[in-house]
Amino acid sequence: MRLLEFNGSAVHYHYGNGLTLLHEFPLKSTSLIDNYGFVVQSEELNRSVIEDNMILHIDDYNSFKDLIINLDKKTKTANIMGEIEPYPSNFFSHQENVLFFDGTSNGFKPSLYHIKDKFYNLGNNKYTFNFSSIDGPSAIPVGLSGNEFYFFSNMDPSKGRELYKINVGLGSNVNEVQKNIDFDFSVINNNLTITSTEQYKIFEIFVMDTAGKLLNTHWVNAGVATALPAYHQAVVILVVEKDSKKSLAKKILMP
16 A cells, blocks of 8 residues: 655555545545556655646556556546556656656666656657666666756666766756755765755765766765765766655766
8 A cells, every 4th residue: 555645635556456536625535547556665656746647657467567647636537648668767757747768677678758748648759779678777867957868877788877868858947957856965075965855864876977977876864964985086977866756966076
């Protein structure tokens, strides 16, 4: 059983019973859809919330299909947008756009989906990469800068996981994206400090060189100054990610 926050309401996800919207006060419930799959306690349901829509992935035990489903809070309904390959990535959302990969493990070829607007279906904005996910996850969304969507990938096994970008044509800018980020970070005297609206929040840090090669990853607590290792680089790129999969990247001059 999972309870997923949904703009003042909640979605009840139950193995065997599907999805139910919990809303209003006194509490009412509306059955949405009977698709469901097994999720262990440590796993997240990949999803994004865009205003009154929740877009989420379900590995459906009824149809043996990986489905993308749109839950509409306003109409209290749900519809299946389409079927994808297994092993989807986390979802990245900005304004009325949702981006994610499928096929990121177990030999599948990953594809990038860009769905938007009314969320009736998966649309035609799909790009399939010409390599197999043999050491997954093979594609991990990082963030957006202008029209460039950044992601980690090990598409070249000889180089390991690196940072890549692809133009997705959103027509946004860096300032618009950062308005949706509820945390920030700074590096002073080689000490990293994350400021967040949520006290004691834990963040994952990715450190890369300017060519996109991953140098290190580790976890830090918000509000606590954390010394960075010596990377012997004049400039590094720091990507800070919280558990909601929101990310913020900056170039840092090293001492």
